[in-house]
Amino acid sequence: MKNYLSIHDIGDLQTAVQEAIELKKNPYGFEHLGKRKTICLLFFNNSLRTRLSTQKAAQHLGLNTMVMNFGSEGWQLEFEDGTVMDGRNSEHIKEAARVVSQYADIVAIRAFAGLIDKEKDEAEVVLNGFKKHASIPIINMESSVAHPLQALADAITIEEHRTIERPKVVLSWAPHPKALPHAVANSFVKMMKIQKAEFVITNPVGYDLNPEITKGCQIVHEQEKALENANFVHVKNWSSYSDYGRVLHQNPAWIMTKDKLGAAKFMHCLPVRRNVVVEDAVLDGHQSLVIEQANNRTFAAQVVLKRILNGLSP
Numbered sequence: 306m307k308n309y310l311s312i313h314d315i316g317d318l319q320t321a322v323q324e325a326i327e328l329k330k331n332p333y334g335f336e337h338l339g340k341r342k343t344i345c346l347l348f349f350n351n352s353l354r355t356r357l358s359t360q361k362a363a364q365h366l367g368l369n370t371m372v373m374n375f376g377s378e379g380w381q382l383e384f385e386d387g388t389v390m391d392g393r394n395s396e397h398i399k400e401a402a403r404v405v406s407q408y409a410d411i412v413a414i415r416a417f418a419g420l421i422d423k424e425k426d427e428a429e430v431v432l433n434g435f436k437k438h439a440s441i442p443i444i445n446m447e448s449s450v451a452h453p454l455q456a457l458a459d460a461i462t463i464e465e466h467r468t469i470e471r472p473k474v475v476l477s478w479a480p481h482p483k484a485l486p487h488a489v490a491n492s493f494v495k496m497m498k499i500q501k502a503e504f505v506i507t508n509p510v511g512y513d514l515n516p517e518i519t520k521g522c523q524i525v526h527e528q529e530k531a532l533e534n535a536n537f538v539h540v541k542n543w544s545s546y547s548d549y550g551r552v553l554h555q556n557p558a559w560i561m562t563k564d565k566l567g568a569a570k571f572m573h574c575l576p577v578r579r580n581v582v583v584e585d586a587v588l589d590g591h592q593s594l595v596i597e598q599a600n601n602r603t604f605a606a607q608v609v610l611k612r613i614l615n616g617l618s619p
Contacts, residue, residue: 306612308443310432312453312496315609321457322464325601325608332365332607338614339368345409346372346446347379349416349431354575354602355446355454359413362606366614371409384434402438411442411613418449418486420550426450426486442613444606447488450515455574456492457605460500462598463537466570471501472536475569477528478508479582480555481542489574490543491518498522507531508543511553515546532565539572540583563587570594 306314315321328334344363346356356372363370373379382401383394390397405412416431426449435443445453463474476493491514497504498521506514507525525531532538540561545551561571561583571583571593579585587593 306442306609306616308436309453309609309613310436310443310445310448311451312456312492312499314453315457315612318457318460318496318499319464321608322460324611325457325461325604326465328365328604328607328611332604335611335614336365336367338611339363339366342367342410342614342617343369343371343408344411344413344610345405346370346413347375347405347415348373348446349375349414350447352415352446354599355415358599358602359444359446359454359606361603362610365603365607366610368411368610368614382431382434384430398434399438402435403440405435406440409441410617411444411610412439413444413446414448415446416448418488418550420484420486420544423549442617444609444613449486450488450491451495452488452492452574454602454605454609455489456496457609458598458601459493459539459572459574460496461601461605462572462594463500463502465597465601466594467536469536471503473503473505473534474500474537474539475505475507475531475535477531477538477540477561478512478559479540479542479561480557480559481552481578481582482555484544484550484552485542487514487543487546490514490541493539493541494518494522505531505535509554509556509559511545511547512543513546514543528559529565532567532569535567535569537572538566538569541574542582557581560584561587563590566592568592572598575599 380395418426432448563586
């Protein structure tokens with residue numbers, strides 16, 4: 306595997322999930338793969354789970370890690386070709402990506418959507434800038450429209466807790482005071498479309514995701530109807546796609562409660578706003594899988610890194 310930019314880059318999903326589950330049993334079993342190699346983690350946005358889990362996965366594989374936060378430590382980057390750089394951007398992606406490629410063997414990048422310009426966000430300017438100009442493998446640690454490491458961790462979590470061959474999995478929108486990107490939801494949808502499961506998306510009118518991504522999926526605008534007989538409920542907020550980046554309403558009636566959840570397992574990528582997105586009774590209850598999901602972020606990253614390292618020359 307050269308890069309990991311989308312959930313589809315992992316190849317057969319179930320094979321990757323089983324490989325990750327095996328890695329959990331012996332995390333340091335492939336420590337030799339990263340010996341004398343380095344991964345550079347570049348953060349254009351804040352992180353807790355992504356940063357720590359990716360570093361931990363790298364350490365399991367013997368990799369040295371370098372971390373840089375562009376918001377406070379790096380020069381402002383320019384991504385446009387032919388621009389006259391007389392503004393606030395001090396360094397061009399052409400030089401930055403090539404320089405990083407000399408210092409590291411793998412680069413992992415996190416850069417959120419701006420939620421202002423849909424075309425710019427969907428062009429994945431930061432991720433694709435590095436893809437174009439770097440000469441080393443690239444890992445997507447969440448981009449404008451995708452979070453494939455989270456989706457892989459979610460697939461691992463579902464596999465570990467499924468009790469029937471074809472569970473019902475619901476992705477439910479929830480209220481949030483801020484406009485949030487679509488990346489987590491997009492990648493979860495893509496992952497579920499290649500799972501053996503009954504999959505339903507539920508969100509209020511006006512909050513449908515990108516129809517190109519949800520094509521073929523069942524979308525229900527009545528939350529409680531969608532939740533009937535669910536085995537797993539993954540809750541996430543996202544802003545409007547059709548009225549791009551806007552919070553049309555917060556609609557507190559869509560909060561996930563213990564009564565709505567029923568017998569299903571609860572999933573969320575974290576961080577989560579208690580008693581806004583989900584009530585305490587759910588998060589603190591035995592049906593919550595959020596801490597296990599966070600743990601599986603390490604092994605999602607590790608299986609990706611292991612496959613990339615296998616493709617690098619000694």
